[in-house]
Amino acid sequence: MxxxxxxxxxxxxxxxxxxxxxxxxxxxxxxxxxxxxxxxxxxxxxxxxxxxxxxxxxxxxxxxxxxxxxxxxxxxxxxxxxxxxxxxxxxxxxxxxxxxxxxxxxxxxxxxxxxxxxxxxxxxxxxxxxxxxxxVAELIGNPEAGMPLVVDSAAQLLASVALATFPNTALTDPTIEDRRDASSVTLRRAVAYIDDHAASGITVVDIAEAAHVSVRAVQLAFRRHLETTPMAHLRRVRLDHAHRALVAADPRHTTMAAVAAQWGFTNHSRFTAVYRATYGVLPSTTLRGA
Structure with missing residues (x-):
């Protein structure tokens, strides 16, 4: 150049x-x-x-x-x-x-x-x-954004939005094979993989590979059987891990933000809102044991 x-x-x-x-x-x-x-x-x-x-x-x-x-x-x-x-x-x-x-x-x-x-x-x-x-620029400017889960999620988000923004030859609509592969067996394989690897920086591609199907097929399987997406299910599993970590944590030695970032949640207000909607209390309340 x-x-x-x-x-x-x-x-x-x-x-x-x-x-x-x-x-x-x-x-x-x-x-x-x-x-x-x-x-x-x-x-x-x-x-x-x-x-x-x-x-x-x-x-x-x-x-x-x-x-x-x-x-x-x-x-x-x-x-x-x-x-x-x-x-x-x-x-x-x-x-x-x-x-x-x-x-x-x-x-x-x-x-x-x-x-x-x-x-x-x-x-x-x-x-x-x-x-x-x-x-994403604001996210990686956060000192806690160095967490691998955060960086991996941001990279996947950027790639997905880039493909959605600019015309390209990538096939995004399910094919006949994808619809056939979007079975309950595929869903079970994908859910088991998510449960076993929620602490790792996995992507929807990793989930699809573990289920031996395409990305489109695993996305269709989650929509068809659970009315959600693979990554939304992954976030729900990570939220549950964060909840359990807050329950077990000592508030004298950890913070709500540290636990949230460990499980890939760096937007504190969004994490708090989702946590409260799911568990009925604030995450800080759970941490205090109240």
């Missing part, structure tokens, strides 16, 4: 990156105009212009963007050029993460995911992406 100013006057280029492993959150701010020539990134970079005006060329994708626009910086497998001034926010995703979210059944051959457009399906889809980006 080569970045250069468009004239010889002094310029300022600011870049800040928070790396969470499977993904990274970046802000880039340039004063005056810069030109960029880049080889294929082999990463999916979702960009939102904060104040920037960007002109980007990538294969057949040639567009201009202004403040508030959400777009893919490039096709991950193509080189690109861009000219811009102002600030942008980026989310960098490993394509392998996208493939795992859309993984087929273990016995079926996976197809590479290609993006057929670098723009969101709709303006509302772009806004949903930005809401998710801000939520």
């Amino acid at each position: 080569k970045i250069r100013p468009t004239d010889d006057s002094p310029h300022v280029f600011r870049h800040r990156r928070t790396d969470a492993g499977a993904f990274a959150i970046e802000t880039v701010d340039v004063l005056d105009h810069f030109h960029l020539d880049a080889d294929p990134l082999h990463r999916l970079v979702v960009t939102r212009s904060s104040t920037a005006r960007v002109e980007r060329r990538c294969g057949r994708f040639d567009r201009r963007y202004g403040p508030g626009d959400v777009f893919l910086t490039s096709d991950p497998d193509l080189s690109y050029t861009a000219t811009w001034t102002g600030a942008v926010s980026n989310c960098v995703l490993d394509p392998g993460l996208l493939a795992r979210v859309a993984a087929p059944a273990p016995a079926r051959r996976p197809e590479p995911i290609r993006f057929t457009s670098l723009d969101p399906r709709t303006p509302a889809a772009g806004e949903h992406w930005w809401t998710t980006h801000r939520y």
